[in-house]
Amino acid sequence: MEHKKHTPTIKDVARMAGVSIATVSRTINGIDVVNEETVQRVRAAISELNYIPSSAARMLASRKTSTIGLLVPEISGAFFQSMLRGIERGTSLADYDLLIYTTQHILANSDRRSPLAENNTDGLLVFAGSLPQAELLRLSRSQFPVVLLHQTAVEGVQLPAVTVENRQGARSLVDHLIEVHGCRRIVYLEGPHEHEDSMWREQGYRASLDAHGIPFDPALIGHGGFNRHLAQAAIEKLLADNIAFDAVFAGDDDASIGVLVALREAGIAVPQDVAVVGFDDQDFTAALLPSLTTVRAPTEQVGYLAVRQLLRRIQGETVEMKLVLPTALAIRQSCGCG
Amino acid sequence: MEHKKHTPTIKDVARMAGVSIATVSRTINGIDVVNEETVQRVRAAISELNYIPSSAARMLASRKTSTIGLLVPEISGAFFQSMLRGIERGTSLADYDLLIYTTQHILANSDRRSPLAENNTDGLLVFAGSLPQAELLRLSRSQFPVVLLHQTAVEGVQLPAVTVENRQGARSLVDHLIEVHGCRRIVYLEGPHEHEDSMWREQGYRASLDAHGIPFDPALIGHGGFNRHLAQAAIEKLLADNIAFDAVFAGDDDASIGVLVALREAGIAVPQDVAVVGFDDQDFTAALLPSLTTVRAPTEQVGYLAVRQLLRRIQGETVEMKLVLPTALAIRQSCGCG
DNA sequence: ATACTGTATGTAAGCGTTTACATTCACCAT
DNA sequence: ATGGTGAATGTAAACGCTTACATACAGTAT
Numbered sequence: 001m002e003h004k005k006h007t008p009t010i011k012d013v014a015r016m017a018g019v020s021i022a023t024v025s026r027t028i029n030g031i032d033v034v035n036e037e038t039v040q041r042v043r044a045a046i047s048e049l050n051y052i053p054s055s056a057a058r059m060l061a062s063r064k065t066s067t068i069g070l071l072v073p074e075i076s077g078a079f080f081q082s083m084l085r086g087i088e089r090g091t092s093l094a095d096y097d098l099l100i101y102t103t104q105h106i107l108a109n110s111d112r113r114s115p116l117a118e119n120n121t122d123g124l125l126v127f128a129g130s131l132p133q134a135e136l137l138r139l140s141r142s143q144f145p146v147v148l149l150h151q152t153a154v155e156g157v158q159l160p161a162v163t164v165e166n167r168q169g170a171r172s173l174v175d176h177l178i179e180v181h182g183c184r185r186i187v188y189l190e191g192p193h194e195h196e197d198s199m200w201r202e203q204g205y206r207a208s209l210d211a212h213g214i215p216f217d218p219a220l221i222g223h224g225g226f227n228r229h230l231a232q233a234a235i236e237k238l239l240a241d242n243i244a245f246d247a248v249f250a251g252d253d254d255a256s257i258g259v260l261v262a263l264r265e266a267g268i269a270v271p272q273d274v275a276v277v278g279f280d281d282q283d284f285t286a287a288l289l290p291s292l293t294t295v296r297a298p299t300e301q302v303g304y305l306a307v308r309q310l311l312r313r314i315q316g317e318t319v320e321m322k323l324v325l326p327t328a329l330a331i332r333q334s335c336g337c338g
Numbered sequence: 339m340e341h342k343k344h345t346p347t348i349k350d351v352a353r354m355a356g357v358s359i360a361t362v363s364r365t366i367n368g369i370d371v372v373n374e375e376t377v378q379r380v381r382a383a384i385s386e387l388n389y390i391p392s393s394a395a396r397m398l399a400s401r402k403t404s405t406i407g408l409l410v411p412e413i414s415g416a417f418f419q420s421m422l423r424g425i426e427r428g429t430s431l432a433d434y435d436l437l438i439y440t441t442q443h444i445l446a447n448s449d450r451r452s453p454l455a456e457n458n459t460d461g462l463l464v465f466a467g468s469l470p471q472a473e474l475l476r477l478s479r480s481q482f483p484v485v486l487l488h489q490t491a492v493e494g495v496q497l498p499a500v501t502v503e504n505r506q507g508a509r510s511l512v513d514h515l516i517e518v519h520g521c522r523r524i525v526y527l528e529g530p531h532e533h534e535d536s537m538w539r540e541q542g543y544r545a546s547l548d549a550h551g552i553p554f555d556p557a558l559i560g561h562g563g564f565n566r567h568l569a570q571a572a573i574e575k576l577l578a579d580n581i582a583f584d585a586v587f588a589g590d591d592d593a594s595i596g597v598l599v600a601l602r603e604a605g606i607a608v609p610q611d612v613a614v615v616g617f618d619d620q621d622f623t624a625a626l627l628p629s630l631t632t633v634r635a636p637t638e639q640v641g642y643l644a645v646r647q648l649l650r651r652i653q654g655e656t657v658e659m660k661l662v663l664p665t666a667l668a669i670r671q672s673c674g675c676g
Numbered sequence: 677a678t679a680c681t682g683t684a685t686g687t688a689a690g691c692g693t694t695t696a697c698a699t700t701c702a703c704c705a706t
Numbered sequence: 707a708t709g710g711t712g713a714a715t716g717t718a719a720a721c722g723c724t725t726a727c728a729t730a731c732a733g734t735a736t
Contacts, residue, residue, distance in 0.1 A: 035714060
């Protein structure tokens, strides 16, 4: 009747090993010097009792959580998966935990239990559009470690960011369409509004038009939302409106799926009648028929580097304010090549 | 000089509102009755001070973390993304946090900082193949709330599980191939070995062969690993070995991409020369050309329900031991239809 | 007046760690 | 013998909450 069946604590270990809890703590954390023999005894007790330190107690006492938070507007798109993989690699390499938050709810009802995970993490990775400006401002002022993903410009705030070379990538892509395939009426499907990527890509698109003396036609801008279904609807609308075009820059690869489907259903041949290009170079792009011409973006690497940056900030080091990873054209068949 | 600039605690709130910390705690958590007027004062103090409760302290004091952990072998495949979305929906609806662990490292060096997140979460969602039997056994015995994903049979253990109807789905798929398209030599690309799904799908495949009097030919089994690249290699190997076949059941949609690419490169027409079918019905399948015939699996729903089950277990309720969600044929063109 | 009831709040004991500081002891130089 | 040193360990005070229990008070029934 003497087993009160409770999960073992550091005290139990200490008692069993015949030492004080301080010594147990020391051997667990490997700080200070502990006699080798004592270490052995403590280790033995730990595995004997199947002891697992309470991370809550540890966090409370040490004021650090060994956890980083990831804020995303929503989990969707194969894009996200690559980034997450990079992030997970970064955190687990550093022995940090990863907490994921979707902010759609937060944005809607502001009455969340944990206002912002600040109390729950040592730092935050914030994906484009997951937080309103005001919140970002507050975070920045509070000195809480934050790294922005695919978002660089926050009005009046300087927060470190990691993103990819959108403008140049889009520019080369559209250049290719114009120069190699003679396209003149190129549709651009923009992404979500909060999403800075879309703005840069559009700038690249416009710059290319400019450089080639092609006037910008607002009628050729559709809303693809970086999303398959929206993109499909956007193309259907253009078709219904009888807007003529000879190419579609879908905004990203996800959207290009919708474009492909819409065109196919309308009996329009790709790339013979209309060229289609995407952005990101996701896994499935090579398997589409025609295989998709797109821009390769090192998405996993973005995630990984963002974690590295964040970890540095948590350590109090100063980091590069802006990391822009290079992109490269991935020419396949949907533009008319091959 | 009296601002020692520390993050506000419950004490600061209490002082400012002129009440005791107990009252603050009560109003925050909405338990017990608190005078409406007092509530207002406390609320005001909270927002004035920008107070955020320390979740570590809260966890420690209440012995619950409001967090659930997700264990996956690795983050890959579009499949994962759907499931994660469902899981996230479930957790955020219940105001729980979500902690993600990739177990490849754990499986390799067993000397992780947090042996298993048991101390860190109120319950665990364990995806197929992320944990060795022994560990599962230990968890099961420790009474720690666990729900298995896409894995039902753990030797000697009864743990609640959520999965999809693999066998029947595969069976219908192969039936279709045989009955409608007259296929006789159907390749099956198996998934990762730890992955129970693959086993069931193979059983469905075999059952269909049996039912149609077609002998099982081991030469037609390849290793696709539910992965695009492995699948591509597997098909290339079959081709190189001169094994004749008139259809490929790729195991899952990811693998079918590899199959499509391998066949295309070999100049084999789909579906004219060889029919190709997948499993899962991921987002991109409809955009492939030919569009992919596959089996629709409610992956997001699996994630969502798994969370519900887990939360029930955490609440101490008993739950259904096995939830098997129905699958349905998604007939498109890659089998020869349409 | 007295005792009871219910409402609103306060008091203080944990929760399981980390860590600054104190202690002990052996050893060596004086 | 005396003091100083360093290594190994112990003591106890946080850390910021939750919650069982105690208290205070107003209203109501006796």
